[in-house]
Amino acid sequence: MPGPESTPQSAEESEQEADWSTLPPRPRPARRLLGVDAARAVALVGMFATHIMALRDDDGQPTPTGLLADGRASALFAVLAGVGIALSTGGPRRLPDARTHLGAAVALLVRGVLIAVIGLVLVELDSNVAVILMYYGLLFAVAAPLLRLGPAVLAVAAVLACALTPVLSILWRAGAPQGPGRQPSLTALPPPGRLLETLAVTGYYPVLTWTTYLLAGMAVGRLDLRSTRVAGWLLGGGAALAVAASVASSLLLGPGGGAAVLGGALDEHRYGTTPTNSWWWLAADVPHSGAPLDLATTTGSALAVLGLMLLAARWSRALVWVPAAVGAIPLTLYTLHVTALSMAPSSYGSTPDPTGDLALWVVHVLAAVALGVVVAAAGVRGPLESVISRLSTAIRRAIAPGPPAR
Secondary structure, three states, X not given: XXXXXXXXXXXXXXXXXXOXXXXXXXXXXXXXXXXHHHHHHHHHHHHHHHHHOOOEOOOOOEOHHHHHOOOHHHHHHHHHHHHHHHHHOOOXXXXXXXXXXXXXXXXXXXXXHHHHHHHXXXXXXXXXXXXXXXHHHHHHHHHHHHOXXXXXXXXXXXXXXXXXXXXXXXXXXXXXXXXXXXXXXXXXXXXXXXXXXXXXXXXXXXXXXXXXXXHHHHHHHXXXXXXXXXXXXXXXXXXXXXXXXXXXHHHHOXXXXXXXXXXXXXXXXXXXXXXXXXXXXXHOOOOOOOOHHHHHHHHHHHHHXXXXXXXXXXXXXXXXXXXXXXXXXXXXXXXXHHHHHHOOOOOOOOOOOHHHHHHHHHHHHHHHHHHHHHHXXXXXXXXXXXXXXXXXXXHHHHHOOOOOOO
């Protein structure tokens, strides 16, 4: 099965950086941050690659796709989901009172439910893709009560989540069957308790550990992302974090360390979690392991990509216009991508013909570019993004219809 990379929500950032303390009943859309959308396009392209091309060769070694995109593309999407949530609720100018918080939180919950339903439908297509959208829905529910927190608190929470949630995951899953199990779908929807456990702890993108990405993204989204200094710190700091976490894992698992205990299991692909037979798994940075150093490595790479795209947009908006057009309609493109894969031969991603896989990947990328450019040139939103935005915005305005009371 190809690596479980997936796409983010249809993050409606047309209200990004709106001043919620003086919000009119019908605010004019703010100018989008092209760097954020361009970073999301990088994640989309990486996700296409992990779904289509092999992640390991015949000898079990990572392919270039596995080295560059496996685990990183989905992490970038998750971090950008947090960024999008923060931007759509004021960016640096946070929600000022309980009424606007309630409206934004309920709208976010509605958005999460709608996206989760789309995910359940996509699973029915049997595309051989681990669909992420149901997990996104639960991540939005986690984010809803946190919308008024500042960047410092969110950053500290992200660090604590990175360190502690993998430990909680191992404790929770001890003695339980390993592996993500069957994906929830409309026709195979488990009972509520088991569904929550799958989405939160045992599934492909367990929200318990993925809260690290959400919190890190929300903390970044509360910063001034139009600042060159902030973008530079994201690039440099993210790269340093990724390298430091990877080096730390290598040292801990080196001679005399955890590698002797874990053995060949370190070379096996993970699908959201690690085995519970050894605490040495906490030192691994294996993609999709959900271990602290894996979370730190992939969070760092995500922040570095975001910083790079923000700097590129500052240098030349024309340079990032095309990728930003692609990244502005992620939910529509992801849905079309999964639908297209459901109609392709089921052996993609594991065939001995890398040229054929590469050709299919190029087709998906070119189709995404064409659709993104057409939508951007027309000055409209993607169809799924538009529907979800209209519904969630209508609900928010019904709860908080005018400017907050002063």
